[in-house]
Amino acid sequence: MTVAAVLFAVAALGGVVMAAMRFGGRELPPMALAVVHGLFAASGLVALILFVINSTASTLALVALAGFVIAALGGFMLFASHLRGQALPINYVVIHGAGAIVSFVILLAAIFTAVG
Secondary structure: OHHHHHHHHHHHHHHHHHHHHHHOOOOOOOHHHHHHHHHHHHHHHHHHHHHHHOOOOOHHHHHHHHHHHHHHHHHHHHHHHHHOOOOOOHHHHHHHHHHHHHHHHHHHHHHHHHHO
16 A cells, blocks of 8 residues: 555645646646656556455555545546647546545555554
8 A cells, every 4th residue: 555655645746736737827737747647646546456456455445446546537537638638627627636635645544544
């Protein structure tokens, strides 16, 4: 779970930068940043899936996984808008980011519960 958390944390940094750009009036972030953000988030998702499959994952870990899957679906919608050259809808950016943040906090709770 720790590897997944680190990957999601790196993805979050890119997400915060892109959200700040969008809230600052820029309709589209640089494509390279969007791709790197997505690759780190997808890698975190794969790492979390592998953890859940290969262990007796806690309920918190399963809830975090479900939340990240939903956030990923929102990310795909945002990336599709980006590929079409359309301005990223601010409400989608907020919902995607909020879902990812909540899922990240739940993942951290799962990690600290497992350690403690």
